Amino acid sequence: MMRSVDEHLAACLSVLSPLPVVELPLLEAVGCVLAQDVVSAIDMPRFDNSSMDGYAVRAAEVARTPVTLPVLGDIPAGRGDALELAPGTTMRIMTGAPVPAGADAVVQVEATDGGTETVRIDRSSQPGQFIRRAGEDVREGQTVLTAGTPLTARHISLAASVGAERLSVHPRPRVLVLPSGSELVPPGKALQAGQIHDSNGYGLVAAALEAGAVARHGGIMADTPEQVGPALEKAAAEADLIITTGGVSAGAYDTVKAVLRELGTVEFVPVAMQPGKPQGFGTIGPKRTPLFTLPGNPVSSLLSFQVFIVPALRRLAGRPDAEPPHRKATVVEGWRSPAGRRQFTRCLLTVTAAGPTVRPVGGQGSHLVADLAGANCLVIVPEEVTEVSPGDELVYIVLESGS
Numbered sequence: 001m002m003r004s005v006d007e008h009l010a011a012c013l014s015v016l017s018p019l020p021v022v023e024l025p026l027l028e029a030v031g032c033v034l035a036q037d038v039v040s041a042i043d044m045p046r047f048d049n050s051s052m053d054g055y056a057v058r059a060a061e062v063a064r065t066p067v068t069l070p071v072l073g074d075i076p077a078g079r080g081d082a083l084e085l086a087p088g089t090t091m092r093i094m095t096g097a098p099v100p101a102g103a104d105a106v107v108q109v110e111a112t113d114g115g116t117e118t119v120r121i122d123r124s125s126q127p128g129q130f131i132r133r134a135g136e137d138v139r140e141g142q143t144v145l146t147a148g149t150p151l152t153a154r155h156i157s158l159a160a161s162v163g164a165e166r167l168s169v170h171p172r173p174r175v176l177v178l179p180s181g182s183e184l185v186p187p188g189k190a191l192q193a194g195q196i197h198d199s200n201g202y203g204l205v206a207a208a209l210e211a212g213a214v215a216r217h218g219g220i221m222a223d224t225p226e227q228v229g230p231a232l233e234k235a236a237a238e239a240d241l242i243i244t245t246g247g248v249s250a251g252a253y254d255t256v257k258a259v260l261r262e263l264g265t266v267e268f269v270p271v272a273m274q275p276g277k278p279q280g281f282g283t284i285g286p287k288r289t290p291l292f293t294l295p296g297n298p299v300s301s302l303l304s305f306q307v308f309i310v311p312a313l314r315r316l317a318g319r320p321d322a323e324p325p326h327r328k329a330t331v332v333e334g335w336r337s338p339a340g341r342r343q344f345t346r347c348l349l350t351v352t353a354a355g356p357t358v359r360p361v362g363g364q365g366s367h368l369v370a371d372l373a374g375a376n377c378l379v380i381v382p383e384e385v386t387e388v389s390p391g392d393e394l395v396y397i398v399l400e401s402g403s
């Protein structure tokens, strides 16, 4: 009995919860989800300060211009001693410097002769002009960032402004990718008869990095229980999520499946999708580390990552579940799809003035990595549809957000 894509995803997500909260220095928290509100201990601006390089004045004293006033000193940014502007005088002041007591406006230098002993002021000023008031941005005790916020540069900048040095966050999930197969050798090594380069290991680590995880290639596992067993146990201790590929269908050397039957609670289920039918998910080891066994075919493994592991990583990282894909495009060239299975068709999405259109890219065999690299979206063909025709409107998933 096959499981639907939605049932399998729900089964995987039901055992996952956000990773325990850690405190991280600001720059390590970028991309993580904030787990605790950030409250400001200070007003911002902290003190009334000038927004222009110029002269601190009493507005009433420069109402009629030109007027010449003595300059009694300089206030650079960072000056901290208590200052008071004597009546009938002025002080030079720089952008960001504290406004002296008694002054209620700043005249920008361009409206003066720029003098340092005395200054001629050519333009009158309103009370409050060019003064940034204490607390007008943030009040002491104000919550500036709320738990649940995915932290971007804007949020890190704000946290730094209020002096937060470390933030409580859900950490980035640590993902370990373990491809299996005695035929695999890493790129860079010469291929002997019967061998192929491991592409899944690299593709999946790249996909996990793109999804915001801390991802690592854990090395190729040959199809022997002596390699697979210890590699999985070690991974269970080190990672927050393990991905294996290969060795899970009906082959005589499907070692991953055989070893996991002994090791954990991993369930192997055919899922009603194409490609990517043979799926496995469960937990292993004392920490109950989640583990996905993805099919070995390279296209199937990357596509399964999109469908099941992207949502799983969101859950671990403390992000809310994404909305199901809903954007639609118009098909310009038809194709066939198997009955009873949800097909994820590699397509080229083109956005024109008339709206988005899609056409299939190359062959749909799950070994065709070149054609996958040429696609930029996956079109979702519902289970009951067997024939896709030009003019049909179908939902699609964009493969890379950055392109």
Ligand SMILES: Nc1nc2c(c(=O)[nH]1)N[C@H]1C(S)=C(S)[C@@H](COP(=O)(O)OP(=O)(O)OC[C@H]3O[C@@H](n4cnc5c(N)ncnc54)[C@H](O)[C@@H]3O)O[C@H]1N2
Residues within 6 Å of the ligand: 179, 180, 181, 183, 184, 196, 197, 198, 199, 200, 201, 245, 246, 247, 248, 249, 250, 251, 254, 275, 276, 277, 278, 294, 295, 296, 297, 298, 300, 366
């Ligand atoms: N008798 C059956 N045979 C197969 C079935 C089936 O239902 N009955 N399902 C087919 C489907 S669909 C898929 S998908 C694959 C899944 O097989 P495995 O997950 O066990 O993967 P392998 O057999 O180890 O490898 C499949 C294929 O992919 C290549 N491969 C594996 N790992 C990598 C890698 N890291 N980098 C690049 N290429 C890799 C491997 O050489 C094989 O060609 O099973 C079908 N068979």
Ligand code: MOO
Residues within 6 Å of the ligand: 273, 274, 275, 276, 277, 278, 295, 297, 300, 366
């Ligand atoms: O399901 Mo396989 O993933 O079709 O190639």
